[in-house]
Amino acid sequence: MKKVYLDYAATTPVLPEVVEVMAPFWSQSFGNASSLHSFGREARIAIDQSREKIAGILNCLPEEIIFTPSATTADNLAILGAVKNRPKNSLITSSIEHHGVLDTFKYLEKQGYQVDYLPVDQQGKVELSVLKKTLTGQTILVSIMYANNEVGTIQPIKEITSLFKNKNLLFHTDAAATAGFLDLNVQNLGVDLLSLGAHKFGGPKGIGLFYVKKGTKLSPVIFGGHHENGFWPGTESPGLIVGMAKALEITTNQNQQNSQRIRTLRDKLITGVLENIPETFLTGHPKERLPDIASFVFKGVEGEAILLRLDAQGIAVSSGSACTAGDLRPSHVLLSMGIPQEQAHGSIRFSLGGQTTEEEIDYVLEKLPKIIADLRQMTPRMD
Numbered sequence: 001m002k003k004v005y006l007d008y009a010a011t012t013p014v015l016p017e018v019v020e021v022m023a024p025f026w027s028q029s030f031g032n033a034s035s036l037h038s039f040g041r042e043a044r045i046a047i048d049q050s051r052e053k054i055a056g057i058l059n060c061l062p063e064e065i066i067f068t069p070s071a072t073t074a075d076n077l078a079i080l081g082a083v084k085n086r087p088k089n090s091l092i093t094s095s096i097e098h099h100g101v102l103d104t105f106k107y108l109e110k111q112g113y114q115v116d117y118l119p120v121d122q123q124g125k126v127e128l129s130v131l132k133k134t135l136t137g138q139t140i141l142v143s144i145m146y147a148n149n150e151v152g153t154i155q156p157i158k159e160i161t162s163l164f165k166n167k168n169l170l171f172h173t174d175a176a177a178t179a180g181f182l183d184l185n186v187q188n189l190g191v192d193l194l195s196l197g198a199h200k201f202g203g204p205k206g207i208g209l210f211y212v213k214k215g216t217k218l219s220p221v222i223f224g225g226h227h228e229n230g231f232w233p234g235t236e237s238p239g240l241i242v243g244m245a246k247a248l249e250i251t252t253n254q255n256q257q258n259s260q261r262i263r264t265l266r267d268k269l270i271t272g273v274l275e276n277i278p279e280t281f282l283t284g285h286p287k288e289r290l291p292d293i294a295s296f297v298f299k300g301v302e303g304e305a306i307l308l309r310l311d312a313q314g315i316a317v318s319s320g321s322a323c324t325a326g327d328l329r330p331s332h333v334l335l336s337m338g339i340p341q342e343q344a345h346g347s348i349r350f351s352l353g354g355q356t357t358e359e360e361i362d363y364v365l366e367k368l369p370k371i372i373a374d375l376r377q378m379t380p381r382m383d
């Protein structure tokens with residue numbers, strides 16, 4: 001059967017060049033980077049060179065990059081580290097964050113911090129006027145994602161950070177959905193802390209990073225050694241680090257042409273879906289959105305049912321809701337955007353990538369209308 005992968009926002013295949021540069025590090029150049037002998041030095045050099053390469057892309061200093069196992073870990077270390085050893089003052093985030101951020105703030109709320117979850121408009125953009133009103137002299141940390149991984153809406157990070165001039169607070173952004181599509185120059189963005197995970201941009205799973213602006217007062221929250229400036233103790237994986245650096249280099253170099261190609265295919269998908277399937281709408285911002293994501297609500301149908309039917313045709317996508325055992329709540333992102341609960345249950349996210357072809361989009365457009373029509377016939381309308 002034909003296999004069509006349209007779930008790049010969940011994870012991407014590792015680029016062949018990345019597999020190649022990682023290969024020597026498993027059984028040949030396997031040294032522990034903390035060892036003083038030649039095996040160790042070889043590993044240390046590989047890590048240092050990767051850190052420099054990444055720093056060049058983010059336009060920061062190598063020592064401002066901390067390697068972690070994932071973007072989720074980076075989110076946790078950034079947020080918990082920023083508030084530790086500081087008075088329990090107020091924190092601000094948005095209501096549409098990834099759980100790596102959202103759940104960390106929920107935990108802090110239980111610990112006695114005051115947390116404001118900023119609302120978003122119907123297109124998923126954070127309301128800057130509300131942010132301005134919420135900011136006080138007591139605010140010590142603001143965390144707002146660069147772009148949303150479910151609907152693709154991009155937040156105006158530069159505009160947001162310009163509000164913080166002369167304010168004594170830290171700003172963190174979860175940029176995990178953006179590499180290869182948006183500018184990651186941390187000086188331009190004006191951020192203090194930023195998280196990324198390699199498997200979203202053609203790198204391996206199990207490695208991510210966070211950027212910590214020099215001079216930022218951040219406390220370690222786990223312990224065990226001096227690795228990664230003490231923020232992520234434990235033996236580093238030179239293979240994964242080298243792989244992430246290579247993947248970031250390739251995606252950054254290909255940014256323009258790749259984004260344009262993906263955007264064109266994505267727009268074809270959006271137009272085809274909206275023209276051929278009634279009672280369907282696109283979620284997220286119509287223009288200020290990542291080029292790879294197209295997510296829809298198909299009224300009167302369950303997202304999971306669509307996902308399974310598509311899977312039966314070899315097409316892999318995500319559904320916005322998490323109707324797994326014990327969790328019947330639809331996506332917090334869609335609900336925050338004011339989409340009614342019963343509609344939010346009918347959401348599907350398509351996310352495209354470097355290997356997506358026009359033929360694959362045509363295949364989806366051939367299969368999807370019938371799947372939706374069949375499901376609508378079977379299931380009684382919920383709304």
Ligand SMILES: *Cc1c(COP(=O)(O)O)cnc(C)c1O
Nearest residue numbers: 070071072098149174176177197
């Ligand atoms: C994928 C994703 C994460 C989690 O990344 P991991 O590296 O898998 O932990 C966090 N935030 C956003 C916006 C993402 O898209």
